[in-house]
Amino acid sequence: MKAITLKAGREKSALRYHPWIFSGAVDEVIGDPELGDTVEVYSYKSDFLGLAAYSPKSQIRGRFWTFGEKANIDREFFSDLLDRAIAARKSRGFDIDDKESAFRLINAENDGIPGCIIDKYADIYSVEILAAGAEVHRKDIYELLAEKTHCRGIYERCDSDVRKKEGLQLRTGCVYGEVPDEPVIINENGILFPIDVKNGHKTGYYLDQRDARRRIGEISKGKKVLNCFCYTGGFGLYALRGGCEKVYQVDVSKDALKLAKEGIMRNKLSTAHATHVEADVFQYLRKCRDKAETFDLIVLDPPKFVESKDNLQKGARGYKDINLLAMKLLAEGGMLATFSCSGLMEMDLFQKIIADAAADARRRVQIIERFGQPADHPVNTAFPEGQYLKGLLVQVV
Structure with missing residues (x-):
């Protein structure tokens, strides 16, 4: 078993569903987990608190996947999270089938995938991964994103210095389909914007x-x-x-x-x-x-x-x-x-x-x-x- 135990009294934020475990809250690490591994999280009194992605170098030592329940952190898990995010965005007026629009599909911890940002620009998706857990599962995330959105291409913008705090290397490139060198054109409230997905700030805009x-x-x-x-x-x-x-x-x-x-x-x-x-x-x-x-x-x-x-x-x-x-x-x-x-x-x-x-x-x-x-x-x-x-x-x- 790979697990971490928290110090006495440090389980309060987890019980309130806060997604981060800071290094100072960790009492013991069990099973020698590696970067991005899923670990079980327990209170000082051995109460099960949830599952988290482990990051041995970061001040944020763990990022919760689940609270109070065990699950397989696998392709099906991320498929469900993407389905929820797509449905939630559609209920707010953002539709993945609109090939001119631009919006954020996954907003990291707020959508259940810590450190992962997915932005839609017309029929191109730009992805920024900043945390070890999402990094380990990026192949499933990219394949599921392509499958559910029928996009033209997915471009990886894993080039933020924040990744170094997680012990991750910087990386960019097309990971699915094709992404043009010229700007991608989006329609925002009736105004057309040229977006440089490959070189622009953050994910491009x-x-x-x-x-x-x-x-x-x-x-x-x-x-x-x-x-x-x-x-x-x-x-x-x-x-x-x-x-x-x-x-x-x-x-x-x-x-x-x-x-x-x-x-x-x-x-x-x-x-x-x-x-x-x-x-x-x-x-x-x-x-x-x-x-x-x-x-x-x-x-x-x-x-x-x-x-x-x-x-x-x-x-x-x-x-x-x-x-x-x-x-x-x-x-x-x-x-x-x-x-x-x-x-x-x-x-x-x-x-x-x-x-x-x-x-x-x-x-x-x-x-x-x-x-x-x-x-x-x-x-x-x-x-x-x-x-x-x-x-x-x-x-x-």
Whole structure:
């Protein structure tokens, strides 16, 4: 038998169905399990708690497959999880048979497959595996995904440095069918987006901002818009369709800006109303400040500033600095849509950071809307860490 026993009192989170077992909670390891092996989990009093994938090098020593019940963690197990995810997405308006749409099919722990993310882009699926358990079972996951979706191709994006914490090698490549070198075209709320599945950020695109992008489009009419960390220009395309006076798309990546420009052309939007700037956003905002330039609507959607608890304070300073700069560039009555994708950045702290930035900028602002993850990025109630995306829409008053 391969098993782990928890220290006294450390079974409480498992009894509440939290999917992680931290290394400090483990009292004994039995049977010499290897990376990704399924182990039985017991309390200090020898009560069976469930089955988990074992990871000897990670701070997260185990990730639960089941709670309170034994099962075969096999092809049938993953087939059932995929069927559930497909049915759940369909009930929320996301259909795998729609060959133009894009959405998240598997949201890791929240859909029962810890560390596994599966995103649909038209008829191509992009998969990111970050944990040892899903890594061991990836062949079954890929074969079942192809069988159930009848997709054209599956591309593996196992190239995140997070894998190193699990003792996993980095890897990318086509694992089923064919995946084109050219961008895959998706239709999001009537806007066509070119997606670079092979080289783009994460699995290729930020699907989690779908609802926020639509909202920005609704409030952009007649406004001068600044889209920071624009990546492939998602917020900017919605602003253009919404009738903005002008949108400035700023990103440090030349390749991302190339796709942003392609998106404007593909959707037959006015290039005269868009300016693309290849620049470091912090430096660009300072230049705008020094020139006393102002904007009616600013979008701040930066990369993750907080990678671990150890750099939470440093990340908080980064969010404070960039929001302070943005506050100073808002016109009277102007709006700022600001986001954090750092799971360790809780909403209360993020809201305090925005309040402090406003005070230091000597601007009086009101929170008029909150943003979060859309329905294809569900959050298990027992796993609050799954609520990584948070955003605020504030207005100068």
